[in-house]
Amino acid sequence: MRRNERGDGTKEERGRDRMREKVSRYMEKNGMLKAGQRVVVGLSGGADSVCLLSLLSDMRSSLSIRLRAVHVHHGLRGQEADRDADFSRELCRKLDIPFILKMENAHQEAQNRRISEEEAGRLLRYEAFEQEAARWEEEEREQEGAALPVRIAVAHHGDDSAETILYHLFRGSGLRGLAGIAPVRGRVIRPLLCVSRQEILEYLREEGLSYVTDSTNLLNDYTRNRLRNQILPMAVQEINRGAVEHILRAGEIIGEADQFFRERAGKFLKKEGIWKESCLEKSRMLAVPVSALGSLAHIEQGYVIREAFSELGWPLRNIDASHIESILSLLDGRTGAGADLPGGVRAERVYENLVLKKKERAAAKDGLPRLSMEVIPRENQAEIPKNRYTKWFDYDKIKDTLSVRYRLPGDYITLKGGGRKSLKSLFIDEKIPREMRGSIPLLAEGNHVLWMIGGRISEYYKVTEQTKRILKVHLDGGTNCG
Amino acid sequence: MRRNERGDGTKEERGRDRMREKVSRYMEKNGMLKAGQRVVVGLSGGADSVCLLSLLSDMRSSLSIRLRAVHVHHGLRGQEADRDADFSRELCRKLDIPFILKMENAHQEAQNRRISEEEAGRLLRYEAFEQEAARWEEEEREQEGAALPVRIAVAHHGDDSAETILYHLFRGSGLRGLAGIAPVRGRVIRPLLCVSRQEILEYLREEGLSYVTDSTNLLNDYTRNRLRNQILPMAVQEINRGAVEHILRAGEIIGEADQFFRERAGKFLKKEGIWKESCLEKSRMLAVPVSALGSLAHIEQGYVIREAFSELGWPLRNIDASHIESILSLLDGRTGAGADLPGGVRAERVYENLVLKKKERAAAKDGLPRLSMEVIPRENQAEIPKNRYTKWFDYDKIKDTLSVRYRLPGDYITLKGGGRKSLKSLFIDEKIPREMRGSIPLLAEGNHVLWMIGGRISEYYKVTEQTKRILKVHLDGGTNCG
CATH class of the missing domain: 3.50.40.10 (Phenylalanyl-trna Synthetase, Chain B, domain 3)
Incomplete structure (x- = not known):
């Protein structure tokens, strides 16, 4: 047991304990893991994921969790990528954690989906993690009849989230984007969001753990790098030493507000929404009484519209604030007034209802x-x-x-x-x-x-x-x- | 009438019209002025306030508003300050707007209040505007029996607000600070928050209006200047051309969320709060049933505590998130559990209530x-x-x-x-x-x-x-x- 129980260890030991406790508390606060749960850990071999794997490895007995590490080889970067895979396998051997290597072709995937190689790599990684999680769940179910959902742990840290918040702030976003990276979404958990890149590097140094460096990491994504290497450091050095923590704290509050409004909008729609679904049409339509929607605060109204799109399964990608406003302006309109929106959606005032539906296609x-x-x-x-x-x-x-x-x-x-x-x-x-x-x-x-x-x-x-x-x-x- | 009604004027004329319409719409949207209202305009003689005065001057007949300009001479900067006062007086003469000069001593004020000269200047300016507004209201009341409240217009623009948002984001803030500068607060209105510094300068150029430059402006306030001259420009140039607008839009949404939660907390306290006021004590105390408070979302609970402080007239300056959490932790506490807070406030679990009160002083x-x-x-x-x-x-x-x-x-x-x-x-x-x-x-x-x-x-x-x-x-x- 490496943890120093008497509290009088060296400075390094105390530092490591602090890190473990900080991450444990954060995981508990966000309900990341239950006793007995299985966790697929995304392991690139870089500093962040090595730190994550090491911390979770230490928690195995106290939390009685079980781990598997998944390393995705993207088929890019030649020998360097092979080296990373070897390094990851060796680390897992030392920590006694099952290691799964997934060979992918990010270049091909990028061409197929017409996206960047970075984006393709990201999608392939999450798909690989999800696959492994589903497979493990299936195994458990066969052996034990039932299974807790398998979690996927990835190594985003506080600086990543602060960067994401600034990115969305500068490029335009609603509350959700300004909340930063979610600690938990679906199966995915992110235990390191409570620590900085600096803390991760110190932990690795104190633990004597090595890691690989992706030589392309520092080159990709111009915008992200400006944020990471220029704007954030300037905020820390010139404005406030605690800028990153303050940004993250703001993100937490904004995230709480966002979740509050989303849940409230969901409840509103459950109570007031009139869903019309026909076997004859694939898309549903929704009517909301103008009186009910009109009695909400403006910010709630916007959330109701967005939530309606989600529940109708319509993409929100191309819906911006001006579209929401054009829909809400129908609250003051006469019957027949309408607004055409991206994705073939039409909003219309129909008597005392606001109706959202996909426009009829000729094919119908x-x-x-x-x-x-x-x-x-x-x-x-x-x-x-x-x-x-x-x-x-x-x-x-x-x-x-x-x-x-x-x-x-x-x-x-x-x-x-x-x-x-x-x-x-x-x-x-x-x-x-x-x-x-x-x-x-x-x-x-x-x-x-x-x-x-x-x-x-x-x-x-x-x-x-x-x-x-x-x-x-x-x-x-x-x-x-x- | 300078407005071009046929819509086929020169590029400059169209630019000026756009500016007027943009500001008019913004004022209307935020309910800044009613017909017949009086407005005290803060006029430093700098670009922003000259633009504001000129725009409001143009609106006098269409909105049937009446204006007075107040220039505060801070008793600093010697001849330059005299020049600014003369310039402002001359501008008002040209525009046919009554001009009021207030002579102050910001240096002395700063020493008395132990604050910076900039902060003292700011306080003196708002006090001068408020004084003039109150005086004008009194005059109206004497002459006409009743009066609409007199407004105070100040010239903060969009960049100021974006800067404020980043300032709070980096230095730590709740939703309120992240909302930026309020368009309306009390008597004060800020019609130019919808335009950028750049738009103001273009407007002045097109109108052929000159303005003075405060030579100390570019030197004061290190932090603000870093934001204004380095971080914001970098965000615009390197991340997104529309960064300032996006920051402002985010601030608007956050402001709506903040207002929503504040109003909701106020209603909650009105319904559930048990206010105990004794003639024998100056401070009141408040009890809130644990069951009611406990049924709210975490973010609402925080707002209820802050709102309670406001209503009790206790300062929120030194109350941060950790204090709020220590109060909320009493929801799970047993009777007698308590938390001591800055300003001599004590929160205590008393049976089924959470009680906030000032600690007894020996003097009592x-x-x-x-x-x-x-x-x-x-x-x-x-x-x-x-x-x-x-x-x-x-x-x-x-x-x-x-x-x-x-x-x-x-x-x-x-x-x-x-x-x-x-x-x-x-x-x-x-x-x-x-x-x-x-x-x-x-x-x-x-x-x-x-x-x-x-x-x-x-x-x-x-x-x-x-x-x-x-x-x-x-x-x-x-x-x-x-």
Whole structure:
């Protein structure tokens, strides 16, 4: 046991203990690991990941965790990369940690995905870690029936996060980007965010641990390097010695605020959002009552819109503050006012709702649903089924050919009491958003609509005591959703 | 009218129009001015304030506002300062704006207040503006019976605010500091926060307006100058051309978040806070139910504590995140757990409440209240007064000398039914916070407490049908509060 329990060791020993305690506390505070959990550690062989592996290695018995190290060879940098892989394998042998080497081709990947080699490398690394984590979980499940989720530990440190905060601050960002690097996201944990690069180097020196240096590291990414090598050091030297810690602390508070607003927006949408999903369309649409959204603070409104995009599975990449404002301006608009947004999204004021939906594509016109029909005698079944996707009609009232189609001018439906109502005014009465109207499939006899498929049917065709034969119509695939 | 209404003027004219529109929109968005309002404009004669005065001067008729310019001569910089005052007076003459010159002595002020001359100058300027605004309001009120509040316009621009954000980011700050310079605070409005220093200089050039340069401006405040002249330009040149705008936009969002949390904390305290104010003490204390505070998000809890300090009128200057955490840790503490904070504030867990109060000073022991007493016959007044600060006692039950004092061991009170209860257990039953117990003044006969002054009285001494003579006791000065 290397830890000095009497607290009277050398300066180096105390330094190492401080580092271990600092990282332990940070991990605990952020709920990074549970006893018995498995951790895949990303190991490049560089200073940061060697420090991370060493610290986690020390914690193995006290936390009863198990480790595997994954080294990704990017197929770049020739012999230097081979050297890094060898170094990493040797370190794991010494620490008695299983070592997994993943051979990748970042150059090829970059070409395939049309991204930079650095970005491709990053994606390949996380994919490799995720793969190994999933595989390990599977092994555990087979052996023990159940498994805690396997975590992935990566070695980002405080300077990385401070750099990220400045990067986003200077290039434009909402609160989320200004929060810096997340300590926990999904499986991924980042135990070293609480320490600086300097502390890592001191720890390695005191532990007598060596590490490799990636010769391309100092060359890549011009912007990042300006931040790392010029702006951050200037802030520390000229403005405040504790600048990095202060930036990180600001990031923490901003992160808390961001999370607060996101959770609140999620709850709001769960309570107030009207989600319309049709089997006939892949994308969903969302309506939010203007009164509810309008009663929120402006910052909450923005979060609700962003959260809605997330929940609808629409990318937020190209949505900036001006788009959010153009959506929110509809709160003061009249019905029909709308805003077109990137990604084919349209926001529209529809009566007392704000509606978000993907614009109809021409292709949608073709995707009419398939109906299966069957004629059955009345006496066979007394109870009319209350089923959204199976409807009965009085077969003997149908005189002409039935068609499945979208609306046409002159379409109408029969109301209780026998009056006719045009489909158009019915849509308006039922506050069906204009942009949905064209994509509601209909079962019709001429202009007389039997069924707004998935919705109401015409009174005229309803099964009554007098009905002799029943037309049973079922929407194929219609039972599993809605 | 200089504005080009046909939109086909020269490049310069369009540039000037853009500037006016940008500033107008910003003022409107932030509710800076109402029609008919008076504005005191701070005018140093430098580029920023000349631009501000010129823009507001142009808006006089369209917004029907009235202006006065105030120039503060700091008594520093000899002839240069006289030149600036002359320049400012001349500009106001040209623009037909009343000019007020305030002569101050920033050097003396700095010595008196033990602050830097720059800081003294800043304070003197705002005081001069406030004075003039108050005076103008008074004039209006005398002439017209009522007056809109007079505003004070100062010339901070976007770069100033971006600089402030970085300054706070590097030196440590909560969300409020990271929001940058407030567009509106109290009377003060800052119409130029939406434009850059560069835009101001271009506007002045296009308008053919000259301005003075303070030769000490470029020398003062080392830290600020590093930010202004090195870090911000580097961010713009090396990281992102729009860095200043992006920083300002981030500040706006952070400001919205900050305001949201502050308002929310204020509402929380209004609903849940139990304010105890005694005439006998200058400071108030606050109790907050642990269950209510504990149900909030961590970031909200911090805001509640800060808001409580504000409302109690206690300075937040020396309260940092670690103090807030030590207070919040009491949510998990047992009764009696406490934390001592700067400024003599103590936070304590008292049963199901978190209590904030100033620690008793030794001096408080001396500040016993004065009681006036009077013996009156029973028949004179049938109705026993229900008054917190005037109490009646059965005079004939008092056998010994009465004293006004704080609690002593063995003190007791008589309950309904005649049982005695020790003052100590009464305090516990009534959940009177421990730290208040020693400062509750008592009226006592030996160990028998007649009156916990301001609170309950002993049953034993209560006036009954049998009472012949009444001792009427009144707490001097006790009617105006509580």
